[in-house]
Amino acid sequence: MASSFSSSSSSTVTIFFFVAFLVASFPSCVDSRGGERSFGFAGLANHSYEASGRHLLVQEMNQSEEVQDVTHGYMTNHELEKAMKKITYRCANISRMYSIGNSLMGIPLWVLEISDKPGQEEPEPAFKFIGNVHGDEPVGRELLLFLANWLCDNYGKDPLASIIIKNVHLHLLPTMNPDGFSLKKRGNANNVDLNRDFPDQFFPQNNDEQPRQPETRAIMNWLRENHFTASASLHGGALVANYPWDGSKDLRKQYYACPDDKAFRYMANLYSHFHYNMSQSREFEEGITNGAAWYPIYGGMQDWNYIHGGCFELTLEISDVKWPRAEELPVLWNFNKASMLNLVASVFKSGVHGRIFSALSGQPLPAAVDIKGINYTVKAGQLFGDYHRMLAPGQNYEVTASMPGYFPKTAWFSIEDEAVNVDFILNPVDGESRKLKPLENNCKCGYGGMQKSEMMLILTRNHLQVSIAAFAILGFLLFLFRRRINFRIPNSRQLVTHKRALVP
Structure with missing residues (x-):
C-alpha cells in the first residue's frame, strides 16, 4: 500500500532509536425499525406513514396471535x-x-x-x-x-x-x-x-x-x-x-x-x-x-x-x-x-488506527482526531491514547491530531484493502529546553500486519541547539590541546515502517 506522510508542525529535529519486532500477519417486508413509525417523544404527534403502504398496526396484531405458537424453542x-x-x-x-x-x-x-x-x-x-x-x-x-x-x-x-x-x-x-x-x-x-x-x-x-x-x-x-x-x-x-x-x-x-x-x-x-x-x-x-x-x-x-x-x-x-x-x-x-x-x-x-503521545512527557494523550473533509471528530482513549477511525477504502485521506496546549500534527495516507497505522507525537506549546523522556510503547496492537511496537527517544529543537553549542565549545577546547579532533553530530531521521507511520 502506497502511503505518504508529512507534518504540519514547525520544524523540529528528532532523533529516533527503534527496535523492530516481527510483523503480525493476518489474512415486500414488515419493517422492525419503524413499527408504528412514531417519533417516540412525549409531546410530539405520532405518525403512521400510511402512504408507504405498510399497515404495521394490523400486522403486529396478527403477529401477536401467531406468537403464541412459535415461542417454543x-x-x-x-x-x-x-x-x-x-x-x-x-x-x-x-x-x-x-x-x-x-x-x-x-x-x-x-x-x-x-x-x-x-x-x-x-x-x-x-x-x-x-x-x-x-x-x-x-x-x-x-x-x-x-x-x-x-x-x-x-x-x-x-x-x-x-x-x-x-x-x-x-x-x-x-x-x-x-x-x-x-x-x-x-x-x-x-x-x-x-x-x-x-x-x-x-x-x-x-x-x-x-x-x-x-x-x-x-x-x-x-x-x-x-x-x-x-x-x-x-x-x-x-x-x-x-x-x-x-x-x-x-x-x-x-x-x-x-x-x-x-x-x-x-x-x-x-x-x-x-x-x-x-x-x-x-x-x-x-x-x-x-x-x-x-x-x-x-x-x-x-x-x-x-x-x-x-x-x-x-x-x-x-x-x-x-x-x-x-x-x-x-x-x-x-x-x-x-x-x-x-x-x-x-x-x-480497515480504517486508520494509532496512538498519540506527548513529546514532553512521553505519556499518551486523549487527543482529537479529524479527517479533512469529514465534519466528525473521534477522540483517542484516555489510558493509551489510542484511536480507531472507520473510513471507506480506496481513497486518500488527511488526518490531524490535536489537543489544547499542543501543536497539531497532520499526516497524509491512502487506504486500499488494509488498515493504516499512524502514530502522532505532539509537541507542547510551552515545551522549551526541558529534556524529554523516552516514549514507553508497550502496546501489542497490530492491524492487518502492522509493526507492533517502536521505542523512540525524542529531543526538542531547543534542547538539540544547546547540545550543539556545548559540543562546539568542547570541540574548540580539545582542538586547542590536541589539534586533531573530528567531532560528528548525528543527523535526525524519521522512522517510517510499512503500513505504519510516526508523525513526530
Missing part, C-alpha cells in the same frame, strides 16, 4: 442467562459476563465480553452487538449466543476467530428488552419503543435523560464508560442493513447523509454482501439503505451512538419474519454468520 430470559454463564465457564480464558443495569421489571441486562484479555483495557478497538431491542424480535438474542459459542469453540482453530479475539474487545448484549420479550410485545414493560427513546439531534428540547426508560439509560451509560469503535443492533421484520441518518431535518422521507456516509455505506455493504441473500434484495439496492430514505424515525439508537459516543452503529434487519419458528434459527445463523464475523473484523482490518 426460544430461550427464556433465565435460560439465556444460564447459557451465557455456561460460555464463561467453558471459555473462561477469553470471556467474562457483566451487567450494565436492569430492565424496568428488574431483569439484569447481561453482556458477554469476548477477548484474549477480557475485562482488561487495551489499545484495541471495541465492538458491540445488541439484540432484542424490540421484544417481539427475538432472533438477534439467539444469534448472539450462536456467535459466542462459535468463537469459543474455534479460538485457536479458525484464523478469523483467533484474529477477532486477539485484536478486538467484542461485547454482546443478547437482549436489551427482556421485559418486552417476556410480554411478547414490541415495547418494554411501559410499552415504550426503546428505539424511539434516545435523545435526538433534531429535537433538542427532548434531551433530558431523566424521562428515559431504564433500558435506554443503561445503554447510554454503557457507551460513556466504554470506548466503542463500532456497533450493530439486530432487528427483524425486513432484510437490509440500515445506516445513519435515521431522520431528516425537515421530517421528510429523503436520503439524509451523515458526515461519514461513505464509511457507513462501506460497513453496510460489507454486511450485506457477506450475507446469504441480503444483497439480492429487490426492495433495497445492494441490500442497504439510508434510514431517512427508507422512512424517518426520531429517537433512534444508532444516531445517538454516532453523535454522542463516537461509535459507528448499523441497524441490521436480519430476518423477514420477526418471530420465526425456533427450528429456523440455525439456518438464520448460517445466513448471517459471515456477515457478523466480518463486520466485527472490519474495526481493525
Whole structure:
C-alpha cells in the first residue's frame, strides 16, 4: 500500500532509536425499525406513514396471535442467562459476563465480553452487538449466543476467530428488552419503543435523560464508560442493513447523509454482501439503505451512538419474519454468520488506527482526531491514547491530531484493502529546553500486519541547539590541546515502517 506522510508542525529535529519486532500477519417486508413509525417523544404527534403502504398496526396484531405458537424453542430470559454463564465457564480464558443495569421489571441486562484479555483495557478497538431491542424480535438474542459459542469453540482453530479475539474487545448484549420479550410485545414493560427513546439531534428540547426508560439509560451509560469503535443492533421484520441518518431535518422521507456516509455505506455493504441473500434484495439496492430514505424515525439508537459516543452503529434487519419458528434459527445463523464475523473484523482490518503521545512527557494523550473533509471528530482513549477511525477504502485521506496546549500534527495516507497505522507525537506549546523522556510503547496492537511496537527517544529543537553549542565549545577546547579532533553530530531521521507511520 502506497502511503505518504508529512507534518504540519514547525520544524523540529528528532532523533529516533527503534527496535523492530516481527510483523503480525493476518489474512415486500414488515419493517422492525419503524413499527408504528412514531417519533417516540412525549409531546410530539405520532405518525403512521400510511402512504408507504405498510399497515404495521394490523400486522403486529396478527403477529401477536401467531406468537403464541412459535415461542417454543426460544430461550427464556433465565435460560439465556444460564447459557451465557455456561460460555464463561467453558471459555473462561477469553470471556467474562457483566451487567450494565436492569430492565424496568428488574431483569439484569447481561453482556458477554469476548477477548484474549477480557475485562482488561487495551489499545484495541471495541465492538458491540445488541439484540432484542424490540421484544417481539427475538432472533438477534439467539444469534448472539450462536456467535459466542462459535468463537469459543474455534479460538485457536479458525484464523478469523483467533484474529477477532486477539485484536478486538467484542461485547454482546443478547437482549436489551427482556421485559418486552417476556410480554411478547414490541415495547418494554411501559410499552415504550426503546428505539424511539434516545435523545435526538433534531429535537433538542427532548434531551433530558431523566424521562428515559431504564433500558435506554443503561445503554447510554454503557457507551460513556466504554470506548466503542463500532456497533450493530439486530432487528427483524425486513432484510437490509440500515445506516445513519435515521431522520431528516425537515421530517421528510429523503436520503439524509451523515458526515461519514461513505464509511457507513462501506460497513453496510460489507454486511450485506457477506450475507446469504441480503444483497439480492429487490426492495433495497445492494441490500442497504439510508434510514431517512427508507422512512424517518426520531429517537433512534444508532444516531445517538454516532453523535454522542463516537461509535459507528448499523441497524441490521436480519430476518423477514420477526418471530420465526425456533427450528429456523440455525439456518438464520448460517445466513448471517459471515456477515457478523466480518463486520466485527472490519474495526481493525480497515480504517486508520494509532496512538498519540506527548513529546514532553512521553505519556499518551486523549487527543482529537479529524479527517479533512469529514465534519466528525473521534477522540483517542484516555489510558493509551489510542484511536480507531472507520473510513471507506480506496481513497486518500488527511488526518490531524490535536489537543489544547499542543501543536497539531497532520499526516497524509491512502487506504486500499488494509488498515493504516499512524502514530502522532505532539509537541507542547510551552515545551522549551526541558529534556524529554523516552516514549514507553508497550502496546501489542497490530492491524492487518502492522509493526507492533517502536521505542523512540525524542529531543526538542531547543534542547538539540544547546547540545550543539556545548559540543562546539568542547570541540574548540580539545582542538586547542590536541589539534586533531573530528567531532560528528548525528543527523535526525524519521522512522517510517510499512503500513505504519510516526508523525513526530
